[in-house]
Amino acid sequence: MATPNELTAMRRAIAISAQGLGTTSPNPPVGCVILDRDGVPVGEGYHLRKGDHHAEVNALTAAGERAEGGTAVVTLEPCNHQGRTPPCRQALIDAKVSRVLMAVMDPTSRGEGGAVVLEHAGIEVERGVLEQEALLVLGPWLHSLRTGRPHITWAYTVGANEDNGDQVVNELRHTYDLVLQRDGTIEEGVPDGHGKDVFRVPHLPLGDAPAKALDTLSEAGARTVLIEGSVNDTARLLAEAVDRLIIDVPGTPPSFKPTSAVDKCLTTRGGFELIGVRPLGSYVRLTAKRVRR
Template identity: 55%
Template sequence: MPTSVELAAMRRAIIISASGLGATSPNPAVGCVILDAAGRTVGEGYHLRKGAAHAEVNALMAAGPRAAGGTAVVTLEPCNHEGLTPACHQALLDAKIARVLIAVMDPTSRGEGGAARLRLAGVDVHTHVLEEEALVVLGPWYTSLSGQRPVLHLLIQTDAAGNPIAPGAEALAETAVQRHEHDLVISIDGSAEEGREGSHGRVFSVPASAVADDPGASVAALTEAGARTVLLVGPSKVSEQLLSAGLVDRLTLLQPVPEPSQNTMGGPPRFPDGFVLSRVTRAGGQLVVTAVRRPAHGGPRAGDPGAV
């Protein structure tokens, strides 16, 4: 069983993993904390961007020789294959890590998986540690894999009656906040840009078909570009088509805060069937209302942005 120190380390790994959001796709944002043999934190790291060292390697570099005989606490199963970077399970073995705690198992593992290889080498491995909490960060990536398409988030500003309007200053401000956890932002004019500015040269190649009239072609182009999470700023023809086709996973509405002196009733939120409220807050003079698509088995999909 994980100790209280190890659980705290896993929560720290989950928190720092979010530092890589918007820069790692199509890879996941992963965090890792290294504890020495006495249970003291001696290193931590996260996956900075696609093609760079993974979280485990960065954490081990920070820990140095103090990692020997210690514990690696990682939000995703260490990889078992070499690609642009070496296999992380081997890096843990080379560092003489004795114990590994994993939150989420990697559905892309090749062969027996990193956890199995660590166990074969005599490492004490525990899986599914705070898995639900880790999916707060890894959920969109995981959902994208299972659906074989990006998670689509539609942001729309409305008037007091709930009717969509052209994005104003409030929508632009909310976009500036939301963009950092998305790979791509598609504006109302159909232009596409990376969600996280200054992502160290990681450039998505988005063809014109990404904003085509055919929703299927749009999603296929975004998938081919390697995007896992996309923010659509509407209303636009493309966003309306994607919403009608049932391809939007998260919907955020910005609506003016009602004036208490007025007797008029505001319009109800116009969520399509199958959506459930996941977050309601206030930003200045706007109510920010977010809903996520409920899967067939009920409840918001685990780890979806805003799922509770």
């Protein structure tokens, strides 16, 4: 069982893993915290982009010799293969950690998997630690692996237009690989944020068929895509593929009436389930996920 210190470390690892959103694709956004043998945090790190060091190596580098006999707390099972960087499970073995906690198992892990190799090396391994919390960051990446297409979010502010901007899109864009703008153009969420030779901004048009558009986005290396604006030809093209809605509706409690706003914004987009309602300045943010049967 994870100790309170280890749970705190895992939540910290999840939080810092989000720093890689919008730049790690096609790799996953991963965070890692190293605790010394007394349970004190001595290093942390996250994966920024493909080709750069992974989260575990960055955290071990920060920890130095203090990692020996300690615990590595990581949001995704350490990788088990030689790619552009060495396997992370070997870095953990070489650092002589005694225990590794992981939140989510890696479906792309090669061979018997990093966790098993760690166990064979005599390291104690605990799986599934705060898995559901870690999926808040890793969920879209896993969705993309499972479906073979990007996870798509459609976000807009009710009443926003090209002149006054769109608060929700401006806030979110840097956490997505690609942003499909209301004027039909496509941009990286973080300009030049991805690794070289692993990602590109696709050429327009995406095509007149949803399947072709999704293939084009996938081939570009995108795991996550943000569609901006309530009136958008791309949104209409990809409407059936949208996985999440984020809508900012004018109004603040107590004047805001959640039922009427939900009815207006969600029931017209059939197949979505409301999962969040929260005040945000002079707006209320509605978040909904696609219910696929």
